[in-house]
Amino acid sequence: MKDNFEVNIDDTINSGQVFLWKKFDSKWYGINGKEILILEDKLDIKSKNIHNFFRFDDDFQKIKKQLSKDDIMKKAIKNFPGMRILRQDPFQCYISFIVSSNSNIPNIQTRLQKLSRKFGEKRTIDDKELFLFPKPEKLANASITDITKCGLGYRSKYVKKAAIAVSEGTIDFSSLKKQDYQEARDSLCQVFGIGKKVADCILLFSLDKLEAVPLDRWVLRILQKYYSKEFQISTKTITEKTYDELHDKIVEHFGKYAGYGQQFLFKNERESFDKKWLG
DNA sequence: ACCTGACCTCGTCT
DNA sequence: AAGACGAGGTCAG
Numbered sequence: 001m002k003d004n005f006e007v008n009i010d011d012t013i014n015s016g017q018v019f020l021w022k023k024f025d026s027k028w029y030g031i032n033g034k035e036i037l038i039l040e041d042k043l044d045i046k047s048k049n050i051h052n053f054f055r056f057d058d059d060f061q062k063i064k065k066q067l068s069k070d071d072i073m074k075k076a077i078k079n080f081p082g083m084r085i086l087r088q089d090p091f092q093c094y095i096s097f098i099v100s101s102n103s104n105i106p107n108i109q110t111r112l113q114k115l116s117r118k119f120g121e122k123r124t125i126d127d128k129e130l131f132l133f134p135k136p137e138k139l140a141n142a143s144i145t146d147i148t149k150c151g152l153g154y155r156s157k158y159v160k161k162a163a164i165a166v167s168e169g170t171i172d173f174s175s176l177k178k179q180d181y182q183e184a185r186d187s188l189c190q191v192f193g194i195g196k197k198v199a200d201c202i203l204l205f206s207l208d209k210l211e212a213v214p215l216d217r218w219v220l221r222i223l224q225k226y227y228s229k230e231f232q233i234s235t236k237t238i239t240e241k242t243y244d245e246l247h248d249k250i251v252e253h254f255g256k257y258a259g260y261g262q263q264f265l266f267k268n269e270r271e272s273f274d275k276k277w278l279g
Numbered sequence: 280a281c282c283t284g285a286c287c288t289c290g291t292c293t
Numbered sequence: 294a295a296g297a298c299g300a301g302g303t304c305a306g
Contacts, residue, residue, distance in 0.1 A: 016301065097301085104300040107289055153287020158303085195303050216301035238302090239281070266301080276290090 007054060008082025009039050014277035015267045017086055017205050019096055019109045020116065021278055024128065031116065033089025034132050036125060055087050067254055067261045072226045076268035083267055085260055086205060090173035091166060092133040093206035094188075097198045098158050106276055107151075114150035115139075115159075139163035158193025165191050173207065181209045196243050204259040213250050213262045215243055222269050223250075 013021045013028060021030040028039040035049060043050050051057070064081070068074045095115070100108045119134035119142060139147070140163040147156040165171040171191060176184040184207060188199040197216055203209035213219070215238060223246070224233050231249045238246075254261045 100300095101302040102286075102300065103288080103302085104290080106291095107300075110289075148287085151288055153289095154285095154303095155287075193303070197302060201301080214301075218301060237282090241281080270301090 006060070006082050007043055007084055008080065009041070009043070011080050011083040011267065012054075012086065015080075015083055015263060016105060016270070016277070017201075017263070018088065019105070019112050019278065020092075020133070024126075029125070029128060029130060031092070031120075031130065031133050033092050034121075034135075035089070036123060036130055036132070038125070053086055053088075054084055060084070063257045063260050066257055067264070069254060070230075073254070073261055073264065076264040079271070080264060080267050083263065085210070085263055087208070088206040089133065090176075090202070090206040091136055094162065094166070094171075094173075094202050095133075095139070095159060097201040097205075098162055098191075098193045099152060099155055100201075101155060101158075101193070101195075101198065104276075106279055109278055111151050115147070115152075118146065118150060136163050136166040140167040155193065161192045162194070176203075177207050181211050184209060185212070196240070197238075200259075204262075210257050210259045211251050213247055213258050215246060218266055218269060219262055222265050 009028060013030070018030065018032075021028055023029075026041065028037075030037045030039070032049075032053060037049060037053060039050075043054065045051055045054075045056055064077050068077065096108070096112055099111050099115075103111075113131075116131040116133055119138045120131040123130045123132060139159060142160065142163075144156050144160060147159055152159060162171075166173075171187070176187060179187070181203065184203055185196070185199045188194050188202055189196060194202075197214050200212040200214040203212035204214060220233075220238060223231055227233070230253065231246060233246070250262075251258045
């Protein structure tokens with residue numbers, strides 16, 4: 001029996017992994033692909049969807065214990081002990097992070113909301129109008145002009161091409177899940193608009209690759225601030241090469257659940273700067 | 280191989 | 294109130 005009470009829903013949703021969530025009164029309403037999830041203060045872990053989404057199949061205590069290699073990480077875990085990594089719908093996750101590049105959370109959220117409203121199916125639940133995430137075919141057939149209307153800017157062509165790759169079967173998420181981390185990442189990086197960072201987000205948040213560690217501006221800043229000796233960080237900008245070198249060092253230090261670790265550090269640091277989450 | 284600049288858009292700050 | 298700034302990167306040269 002897993003510790004349902006230990007999950008902190010607010011911290012989990014507001015940790016930059018999901019964007020299509022909104023709180024009405026005390027309930028969270030969220031879109032996960034073609035599902036709508038509604039969360040109250042207690043999670044119904046008997047629900048297959050909830051069990052899967054919150055990764056109750058992970059041994060969370062063991063993961064936290066394995067990650068606790070140093071004081072910085074211990075403190076981050078202690079501050080947000082109920083934050084989990086979610087297992088998202090892969091296509092939604094894939095598009096979400098393609099759209100995230102060179103942007104911020106409020107902007108990402110707006111873009112995804114507009115995309116869903118324009119291209120997703122409408123559902124009415126509890127008097128609320130919600131839109132499912134668009135299907136791959138729908139985005140693949142959309143015009144660049146219409147996608148651009150959702151505020152994606154130069155990312156519009158990334159989204160269209162990426163959606164085509166999925167609808168044509170060039171990208172197949174169930175195969176990627178079966179591949180190992182490196183192999184799956186290489187496949188994702190073939191897609192126009194996906195670099196290593198975005199690939200790592202997709203792998204960690206939807207394809208069960210817990211050793212994926214997205215190295216973004218924040219994580220870099222965190223590593224420079226607290227781990228500069230540990231990981232011998234010299235450069236300020238991430239290049240193709242330094243990305244992989246750093247990643248290897250991180251996995252070596254934190255182990256195979258390093259992705260969870262990244263999430264704790266990210267959440268902890270951003271909270272200390274009082275950055276905005278979902279609005 | 281590496282490095283640098285450009286890039287759409289929008290919320291936020293001044 | 295208008296204008297500048299920068300944000301969970303990626304691509305092209």
